[in-house]
Amino acid sequence: MSHNEIASFADRLADAVRRTGSVTCVGIDPRLEQLPASIQRIADNGTLDAQAAAYTQFGCELIDVVKDRVACVKPQAAFFEQLGPAGMVSLGQVIRHASDAGLMVITDAKRNDIGSTATAYAQAYLGVGEASPWGSDSLTVSPYLGRDSLEPFVEVCDARAAGVFVLVKTSNPGGGLLQDRLTDGQTVYARVAELIEELNQGRIGKSGYGPIGAVVGATYPEQLAEMRAAMPSSWILIPGFGAQGGTAQDVLAGFDDQGMGAIVNNSRNLIFAHRRPEFAEKFGDARWQDAVSAATDEMNAVLAQRIS
């Protein structure tokens, strides 16, 4: 399929959310020691290649479990990079499997650099089908290098119907050291939001959203409300739900009045659901896929109840 024939990233994400009735994003953050025993066994010989094979198997099986339950997945590049070249091949296989399964893929690699280098990152990651070697619908990026570092991503988003999620207000406790600083009477994160809103102008699709999304943590509900208002044209990726303490109540302010415009990531509490006491007893390690589906259904239900 040519990228010229496909709808914009923002519109495809809106369609996927509507089709699945889910705003959950399943974070694919594999950690060897937390994988089910049947998957860990693949890595028994202790090599990075074997561990990468385990990550591929886990990622693909996980995708098969959630593909009809959620709109999108977010593979976390760090865990794959940690394994060297074999891990990067595994990341590519997992992205491809998700895309083939009809899921929207956000590759979480938090990339960016000076403009000319940013172009290379954008070309590498963005665009499905034959458009890019990684084949992601979207990528997380840092705004730290300024507007000219984001513009190459915007150009590639335009050319390939792709999207990015720019770090605005991150979920970690220390993010405020820089993000909350006041400059000209405005926080740094609010200045980033202003830039995102500017970049989306002229690019807004029928969903009402543009290709430049924002990352705002579930752990900062007040700032999430502030950012929803500041960026009416921006999809918000909300991480920090579950393991980091964010609740359904905390993420409500990220949605528009149609219950759209935001997706809520959960990694550990979904993908390792077989380790959570309430699911461990019922399903155990051997039925880890059932634990993932139960945890995903539960998160979908809790969010749907609050958002509607």
Ligand SMILES: O=C(O)c1cc(=O)[nH]c(=O)n1[C@@H]1O[C@H](COP(=O)(O)O)[C@@H](O)[C@H]1O
């Ligand atoms: O960009 C992200 O997705 C991200 C931004 C942020 O502010 N906080 C944050 O936790 N993340 C990512 O979201 C995932 C959260 O994982 P869990 O805490 O296991 O749900 C990890 O892959 C983080 O790298």
